[in-house]
Amino acid sequence: MAETYYTIGMAGHIDHGKTALTKALTNIDTDRLKEEKERGISIEPGYAPLKTEDGTHVSIVDVPGHEKFIRQMIAGVAGIDLVVLVVAADEGVMPQTEEHLEILQFLGIKRCIVAISKIDRVDGEMLELVEEDIRDRLVGTIFEEAPYILVDSLSGKGIEELKTAISQQLKQVALRDAYGSFRLPVDQVFSVQGQGTVVRGTIYEGAVQKGSQLTVLPKGLSVKARQIQVHNEEQEAARAGQRTAINLGGIEREEISRGDVLVTSDHFLVTDTIDIALKLVDRPFIPLKQRAPVKIHTGTSEVMGRIVFFDRNELAASKKEVLCQIRLDEEIVVRRGDRLILRRPTPVETLGGGWVIQPKGGKYRFGAETVAKLEKIKEGTPVDLLADILQKYIVLDFKELIQHTSLDEAALKEAIGEALSKGILLEIAGQRYSLLNSFSKLTDELKERLTAFHEAFPMRPGPGKAELIQGFSAVYPKPFIEYTLDQAAKDGGLKKADQFIALGSFEPHLPKQWKARMEQIVAALQKDGLQTGKWDSYTTGTPIPKQELLDLTFYLLETGQAHRLTEDVLIHHTALDQSAAELKAATGQAFTLKEAKDVLGVSRKYLIPFLELLDRLKLTVRTDEERKWTEI
Structure with a gap:
């Protein structure tokens, strides 16, 4: 069974016991900063591992509760899968509890556990009132059906029940996909x-x-x-x-x-203009003017910008969604679907939140036409959704596409057919799909990588297939890389030789810088014929780098220009061809060791390795005291 990983957050008002509850669950104190110890509050998010009985890997984020540290709180919860909303039994719902709730919902956190803490400080009647108050506050929110756990971190009451509730809730959370771009x-x-x-x-x-x-x-x-x-x-x-x-x-x-x-890839956009779908807080606020300065929190970034409306000049409290644009003072990294929080810098307050409908916004005219255009972008056609998901995950099968696009089977089949006919999509195998753009991009990247490799190592046949796949596997799924390699080989753009991959037009050759000196070495080897010296005697004293000499050895052996007599002795292929032809002409179908010595006139030092080389090359077969030629 595959290991699963989740991050959960502790949220709530200052001094409601989030840090103590985290310690009770994990036995780790997340208030690690000196200032936190002195002031008794969490400034930066703290993190601790939680061990569950079913083996799920969980990280707990203890986010700050004080109003001044809301920005750190937003950064802390941006990546969580489940929130534990901590409310102290002796205080109930407080201002930061309210703001945290707003932020959590705007960030799209869908699962929540309400932990009523410090229960040993109140009686049963007070506990009922606090729970009723929280339930009333959560009516109409996405957390309305959240389970409630009563806990006391000092005595340990309810801690095991909370651990169980966390495990149960996480089983219902969709896994983050580790197959996409990092x-x-x-x-x-x-x-x-x-x-x-x-x-x-x-x-x-x-x-x-x-x-x-x-x-x-x-x-x-x-x-x-x-x-x-x-x-x-x-x-x-x-x-x-x-x-x-x-x-x-x-x-x-x-x-x-x-x-x-x-x-790890260039699939991510860097942008300073984002088109967003914005929902506002459910309370009155000072209206926001056209192009007013705002602060955007998305992921862990906190960036100033100006808000641009296309259907109004002022934004007042409303329950309607607003399609608008944020022109940022600096670039950020976002994808379609990323969540964000919108805050007013002065006076500081949360105004709303939403999601990015288009990461790279343009300059549009004021009016209904632009709003309609943004609405279309927000909704997206089935083909748009298909392309967007495959841009992110590269390769998905039919079932995975249904899960990610939320299209029904008939609509998805229609979208796939349309995308295939328009040349947007590729069917790889077994109802697995990818974008033609992804295939073209990877093909280009493979060719660039091979070109660089051939320039750096011209004597090598190319990088190993496994090495090449590994080099791209952090960005692309391995089956997709193999598919692309196979298709490029069929088209002639690439070629495979044993375990090596090369450009279709490439042939191993001597590097220009050392070509003359290497040819001198090879000529000396050829001149010595069968009675060659040790290979390093030909290369001693040369200025050619050691790695280049190793590549030269491999190159001569792989291209058949030389053969290995012994571990440290090579002979030129002409010496092999001439000696084999001379021996064959003089001996007929078979020959003995003595006959070979008489014909070739060399000592056993060279003769025995030469005859064994003939056996390895399957030119001869040894039987008892004789060797027979395999072809006459």
Whole structure:
């Protein structure tokens, strides 16, 4: 059974016992900062692993509750699968409880457990009143049917029941897909002495391996994953849903910050203009003017921008969804469907939230026509949905497409047929589909990689197939890479030789820089015929680098220009051909060792390895004291 990974969040008002409850569940104190110890509140999100009986891997995020730390709270819950809403029995629903509820719903968190904490501080009657108050507040929200657990972190009451409820709720949460392109929004950055820069975050999608080449967006910086840790334990890889720390090579601490995103592919857009579908808070607020400054929270980024309306000049409280645009002061990384929170910078307040309907917005005219256009983008045709999902996951089968697009079987079949007829889609095998653009893109990338390899190693037949597939597997599914390789080979763009892959037009050759010197070495080998010296005697003293000499050896053997007599002795193919022809002409169908020595006139030092080479090449077959030619 595949391992599963989830991240859950502790949310609620300050001092309602989130940190104590996290410690009761995990035995870990998430208030790790000195300032947090001194002030008694959580400033940064804290993280701890929760061990469940069914083996599910769970990370708990303890997000700050104080009003001033709402931005850290948003960054903390952006990647969670389930929220535990903590409400103290002696205080009930408080202002930050309300704001956290709004934010959680805007971020699309669908599952919630209500944990009424500090139950030992109140009597049964008060407990009933608090629970009734919470239920009234949750009426009409997505958390209306949330289970309630009564807990006390100090005495341990209800902790096991809460663990059970967490396991039950997580079984109903859809797994994050580790098959798509890797994306980790960074929420913490720090340095470790002797190790360098370390970032933390929750992996939104995809997987990352130790040694992977990554890109920091939106800055476009290339880095390497030198080490991966999950809750202080070193791992070879991490996948979607896991809280992960990555030690990055090739970057200084000052070059990366919260809000940056680590990716392994160029499938992600960097943008400063996003089209959004916005829902507003269910309370009055000071109307927002056209092009008013706003603050956007999405993923772990927090960016200022200006809001642009196309059907009004002022945004007042309303229950209707608003299609609008945010023009940001700096670039961010988002995909269609990503959730966001909209806040007013002054006076500070949450105004609403929504999702990105188009990551790369354009400049549109004011009026109903633009709103209709945005509505169409928001809804998307079945073919649009199909293309959007396959852009993200590269290859999916029919059943997976139904799950991801939410189209029924008939509608999906119609969309696939339309996309195939328009040349948008490829059917790979067994009702598995991909975009033609993805196939073309990977084909180009393979050719670029092979071109670079051939330029760097002109004497090699090409990289190994397994090595090539591994190099692209962090971005593309392996079956898709193999399909692309097969198709490119059929088209003649690539060719396969044993386990090696090369460009269709490529033939191994000597590098220009060392060609003359290498030809001198080969000529010397050829001149010595059968009585050749040790191979390194031909290369001693040459300025040719050691790796190039190793490649030369492999090149001569693979192309049949030389053969190995012994481990450290080669002969030129002309020496083999001439000596074999001379021996064959003089001996007829078979010959003995003495006859071969008389014909070739060489010592046993050369003769025995030469005759064994004839056997290996299947030119002769040894029987007792004789060797027979396989062809006469």
